Amino acid sequence: MGMSSEITTTNHCWKIPVGMPGSHREMCAGCCRPIEDRFLMRVVDLSWHEQCLQCCVCQMPLTGSCFVRDRKLYCRIDYDK
């Protein structure tokens, strides 16, 4: 995994419930702490706290849609730059 440098262009974030039977504890890719909320944000193959899902440039919260490039999250504006 992680071999490709291809750009992922669209939003790939899902809000999913935490603690489904048989699931292990998810770690947040943003703050590297366990996710103990009721929901987590799944983006590509990474999990995030809802409040950690923010643009890596301007720190705007990314609710609804997010843009991923090189495993970093961007808002629409910074992604288009």
Ligand SMILES: [Zn+2]
């Ligand atoms: Zn977090």
Ligand SMILES: [Zn+2]
């Ligand atoms: Zn931004």
